Amino acid sequence: MRALQSTLGYALTLLVLLPFALPLLWLLLAAFRPPAELLSAPPTFWPERLTVANFSESWQLLDFGRFLRNSALVAGATVVGTVVSSSLVGYAFAVLPARAKGVWFALLLSTVMLPNAVTLLPTFLLFSALGWVGTYLPLVVPHFFANAFYVFLFRQFFRAMPRDLFDAAELDGCNPWTAFWSVALPLARPAIVTVALFAGIGSYNQFLEPLVYLTRESTFTMPLGLAFFRGLYGTQLQYLIPLSLVALAPVAVAFFAAQRVIQRGIVTTGGRA
């Protein structure tokens, strides 16, 4: 009975996964198809010919190795800044009292309700006045000042934890700052990994900010490099697809590794002194 249940479970899982897996499979196959097959009508699922030329040719057209390294650098710095600042602010919103807290929280959330495209122009003017255009500073520094989405997520995580833990720490003489670092943060590992993952991927995939702030080719990030294949007269799919997959690979690896932490249960959150 157990075995049957388990097999059925697997079958159900595979069925559910199909809509996610099939298109990805098509994309993977498309990366190895010659340009003629990609652009000809009618489109097919299985390739007729396979080639690795798309990968090797595209890699040589621009310095994508460098772009990957730049992307990793920016993403890494962003993750550190985001996690530290957002967890701290989220903790404060979750645990500490304040009379105008509702107002502050509303203000926090409203900062992310304006589309990026419109705030880009005034923000650019600001950074241009500071002289930061042409550097990585506009891409990284703002993330050290907390991101509304992740503050909100940390707030939810901290509020879901038993309050006695933090109270006990404060009774023991900790101030909220110490309570945060020594009690709250260690318990928030799934949240930290989640936020680190999302912040890192968000920074890695960003296109608009690198487009307007980076000027020298040697500083370009991966999405910016990929965009060069979208010309005025058409998109060079035979290069864009393999490179998109190459760009996706580190993300997949990072996610794979992060799962270990996310799936492990926290056993001691409940009422143990």
Place this chain on the structure above:
Amino acid sequence: MSERGRFGRGGAPSRAPGPLARRRERWFYLLISPWLVGLLLFEGGPLLAVVAMAFADWPFPSSPRFVGLDNFGALATDARFVRSLANSAYYAGGVVPFGLAIGLGLALLLRRPRPGVRLFRTIVFLPAVLSGVAMALLWGWVFNPRFGLANGLLAQVGVAGPAWLYSETWAMPTLILLGLWGTGINMVVYLAALAAVPTELYEAAQLDGAGRWWRFRHVSWPLVSPVTFYLLVVNFVGAFQVFTPTYVLTGGGPNDATLTLPLYLYQSAFTYGRLGYGAALAVVLLACVGLLTLLQFRFLERRVFYLGSG
């Protein structure tokens, strides 16, 4: 159990906060200072600038000029604006509830460490982080009316598939499907939340003879409700800002069927060069989403179960 408007940890609202509470309030401001400083330095100025732009006529790149409420007046009679707002609401209404449900379902399905489960989760997660252009191409292939996978599969079961992205009735549902395909992010957040549920609770329930549905209904669901609330709010905010699929796949068509507010905003501001009008649209978007979020906090957060407040 919302703390907003109250002071301290529950109990009767006090008129004058005691010394301990005052001290803790000072710590509150100290700890949120990174955000406050950032607001002052980086976010506040641009936010105010956009609001100010909404009161100007700015045929970029020519100079702006102040016109008061003219943009908002024009908005009120702009049929395309109304259409875009309706389209955005349609999209959000389709993507958010189903996206949450599917994300939770997948998280429950894939939470246990079984062989291959890490690969399965990755397969679900990757579509959400795929670049916009690759995703657009993919979807164009899947939903092509004549040669795509979707209609091919439908034909196998004898159903004549619609024109998907080229049909006025089916274009938005197709985009909604595309949005649901990216629900891997919801799944990941739920996985993290489920991981934080104390396992003793499940053990206790099982000892009492509770079945799977009971354990979900009375343990998992309430304990991930903080995250459900979070995803609801955040997904709605995101759904009203979705831009890349409409820009790359449909351009708002056919016949404005997929013209969402962010796309209309972008077109007005940059393609048609009416930056002031675009800013006014942005302010309206902010107001709508803000109102929606406010309503959710006011009426839904009280139903969230926070373990910490118990």
Place this chain on the structure above:
Amino acid sequence: MSRFRARCFIHVIIPLLGLALAQEPVRLTLMVGMTPQELASFRPALEALDAAHPEFVVDLEPVPQQAFAERANVRLASGTLPDVVRMDGLVAQRLIQSGAFLELSGLPGFDAVDLDDYYPGVLAPYRTGDAIWALADTASPTMLFYDRAKFDAAGVAYPTDAWTLEDMRHAAVRLTRDAAGRTPTDAGFDPARVVQWGWNNSLTMYWQRDLVQSLGADWCADELCTTFAATEPDVVAAVQWWADLVQVDHAGLYAPFSGAQTGVPGSAFLAGVAAMGYHGFFAVGQLNAIGNIDYDVAPPLLGVDGRRRASLSLNGYAIAADTKHPREALALLTALTSPDFLAETWGRPGHAVPARRSAAPSVIDPTRPPANQDAVLIAMEAGAVFHPYTPAAFEAYALTLDLFAAMMRGDRPVAEALAEIERVLNETLADDRLP
């Protein structure tokens, strides 16, 4: 010790001082929108150019072409536009109107530029009256591309440079096939199952004025095309000709680029399902890269008035109005548009056609397809950029796109759709009209 110090001073410090006081080369920023292939040939040529001009040093800022407008907008708004900018004609026209650039004809040294060397159509978009705001460097004119294998299979003679639109239509009908291999004139032809179209397009946007003019009518009421008169009988007849190509002859496409009819987004000709069509010169590079279509080119078709018409995509250079080094910037600009540089960087690699007669023939390379490359030069002589290209023009395009598709598809009668199109265009373009 002091003798060493004195020697140090004489042989090292003084020359260094002298060098420092001597002329410092001016730093110029050059922003370009290019594909990686174009960058690959541009970078080394730019370095050589830089070395040959000690009075300036060039910092290159490459930008992806599709995102060029975003980058230009923010730089313009913040007053940090690079000294020299290379951009396509559409972006340039809008920036010119906002006063972003320096007027070139007034600059010292500009009279050395031989304006007569340029093809007629390439200078017009960059001029307002006598003022010149930018200089074209390359263009991509439309030409008639045809698939020889499909022509051979259908037994149709190849296009010649004497072909008119009617000749095209006759051939297109014979080159259209449904899934069973029937042509539109065969019994039992199924229009819903076309697998090969004779012509890769139809009349899908209001910028295709040349397609209407070639049939003897004109829907623009003024030269800059900001007022439309699309309901005149001859205009209706011309548009009907194109609609018939789609609905009666089944030889044209009502959705030529979306992929709705062909299954693959992009040109039907490049996808291998159209026998011929108009494309810009850029398609040569794409077709050669794909390599599976045996194609050739012919000059654009002759209209009923015996005139050839082609549309041009342009690229050109301009100097920022607030540049600190106008003299050096002009020197850089003229060097970048010199015939030798154009031939070396654009013509010979085959990226685009130089906009100057003296450099254009460099694009002809007998070692690679197509065979009839002289057609390019004929097309350049006939080329003109389409109007209008103001911000309102894009809005007008978006608002009329569906109307054109409905008209070509047969969902709306031509006369009625044209009346609606005329109304929308005149309303939208009202602000752009010059007094």
